[in-house]
Amino acid sequence: MESKNLVDIAEAFPQLAIDLKYATADNLTGQPIYRDARCLLHVDAVKALAKSINIAKIAGYRLLVLDAYRPPAAQAILWQACPNQDYVAPLTRGSNHSRGTAVDVTLLDEHGKIVDMGTGFDEMSEHSHPYHPAVPVQAQRNRLMLNAIMLGGGFTGIATEWWHFELPGSESYLLIDGVFGCYSSPQAENISL
Known part of the structure; x- marks a missing residue:
């Protein structure tokens, strides 16, 4: 159990596949953002994730977590890289990831291979919308x-990213800061939170 109502989901679900994209350079910024590859979620989101893990198993899949809790400083770096509120929450509103109530996921098949979703994670375009007609059937x-x-x-999706899911009413949760650090970007240092 973590402080601030955050739970380390790698410890809570040892069999869960996790590939934290913002702890690597494999993301829209092309550089690591998180100093620590810690996959955390609010305790309420953990309960919902446990149900989703079981449903995925029944359906013949496994979940692969790509992002979970995101420090506000990381949100500033992402906003600098993509200042489009259709895809990145503006700093004035704050991200539900920074509340620990949002998780980015995809599916693995029975062989552990990533299932084709038509676009990659973090492709900030209309093709990443959950129901885009140009995406193969x-x-x-x-x-x-x-x-x-x-x-x-118990999660809900959003209209612009097929991989993003959050608890209903996430905006009522407080933003959480001071859990782990981020690499700084020169542009992000000029952004006040």
Whole structure:
């Protein structure tokens, strides 16, 4: 158990696949953002994730977590890289990731391979919208399966990113800071939180 109502989900679910993209350079900024590869969620979101993990197993899949709790300083770096509120929450509102109530996920098949979702994680374009008509039919079906799995656990999706799910009413949770550090970017240092 972590402080500030955050739980380390790698410890809570040892079999869960985790690839924290913002702890690597494999993200929209092209550089690591998180100093620590710690995958944390608010205790309320952990309860929903437990249900989604079980639903995925029944459906023949496993979840792969790509992001969970995100420090506000990391949100500033992402906003600098993509100042478009369709894809990155503006700092004035704060991200539900920074409340510990949002999680980015995809599916793994029975062989442990990532399921085709039509776009990669962090592709900030209309093709990443959950129901874009230009996405191949099988990828649309995979997105629908992921959505059903996460909805069954108690999460809701958003209109612009097939991978993003959050607890209903997330805005009522407080922003959480001071949990772990981020690498700074020269541009982000000029942004006041």
